Amino acid sequence: MAFIFKIFKWTFKTILVLLGVFPLSKCSPGYREQNGKITFNGKEINDKNFIVLNDHFAKDDTAIYFKDYIIENADIPTFEALDAHYAKDKWMVYYCKVERDAQAYYLTKRNVIFRMKDADVTTFKLMNGGLDGYAVDKKQAYFNGVAFVVEDVQTLQQIDGRFVKDQYHVYFDQSPIKMANPVSFEILNSYYAKDDKRFFYYGKPYEFYNGIHEIPCDVASFELLEYPYSKDQASVFYYYTKILKADSKSFQTLGSHYSKDKNYVFLESEIMNGADPASFSLVPQDEYATEANYYSRDKNKVFWKIRSIEKANPDKFKVIGLDYSTDGQNIFYESELLPNVDVLSFEISHHNYGDSDAKDKNHQYLKGKRL
Secondary structure, eight states: OHHHHHHHHHHHHHHHHHHTSSOSOSSSOSEEEETTEEEETTEEEOOTTOEEOSSSEEEOSSOEEETTEEETTOOTTTOEEOSSSEEEOSSOEEEEEEEEOGGGTTOOEEEEEEEETTSOTTTOEESGGGTTSEEEOSSOEEETTEEEOOSOGGGOEEOSSSEEEOSSOEEETTEEOTTOOTTTOEEOSSSEEEOSSOEEEEEOTTSTTOEEEEEOOOGGGOEEOSTTEEEOSSOEEETTEEOTTOOTTTOEEEETTEEEOSSOEEETTEEOTTOOTTTOEEOOOOTTOOSOOOEEEOSSOEEETTEEOTTOOTTTOEEEETTEEEOSSOEEETTEEETTOOTTTOEEOTTOOSSOSEEOSSOEEETTEEO
């Protein structure tokens, strides 16, 4: 199985290389000057007046280059590259980047040059070496070339890639965090932060629980549990919201976003009605599983997510894969019993592609439906 996956991965990567999404070689992207030779993406440049500024910027006696794009009207003698994106000359600050066209499935690249006309060239400088896109001048702050409002740019400092602060505010993704104390504010890990009076949860832009949110907790007794759970002396939290009816003192996490206390079992923040906390456990996945673990059981029932699987024997129940399961007498898909299946000959297709994903000696199946 691992060998097949490696072949698939190599084939997919090769296609992307041919389409230009990934460079063919990791050792020769951008501009390079080595052993007296200057190259751009591995292609030699023979102009004796050509100067490499960094991997992304270069110049000769007639033009300034960002990758393979000419920056028009730049002042060549005073032009300097500040990092992979920011540059400046005596007249202007520039922010340069490569964009991909979403309508062309990210395969079409184009270079974009921002002339930061309001930036003060003399005082403009990068924050944290420009690693995260932040910069300042005497008037304002910038992220990826775009100005954003801070109350006191003179005291602005970077905390990490998403947080900066001045003497008055903490800013998350370039917006002030209401009531956050910049003096005591600190990052706890990739998802949690705090000050002297509050705890915060923050998510990444592509996640469902994105943005930054204050957790309505008792700060003195608050503690982090297995992500994304936390609790204080009276309440339990899933991400940043309270789990209704959860008992903080007896609460424990079980993995795969399952948890329980002395009274209830929870999936994420939802009560699994009818589940017995004392005997509840997760059903192990099969060795080929790629999906999340949605199967669980107690002494009386088997569950798929929060739904009980009728007629399933919890003592003999096991996961087959691809959301199929069995108790030795029946085959189930998710929480549904599949009628008239030959249990002994039933098997799934581990590669999970084609017109079917399972079969027995009589029929083929796709997502629990007989074909």
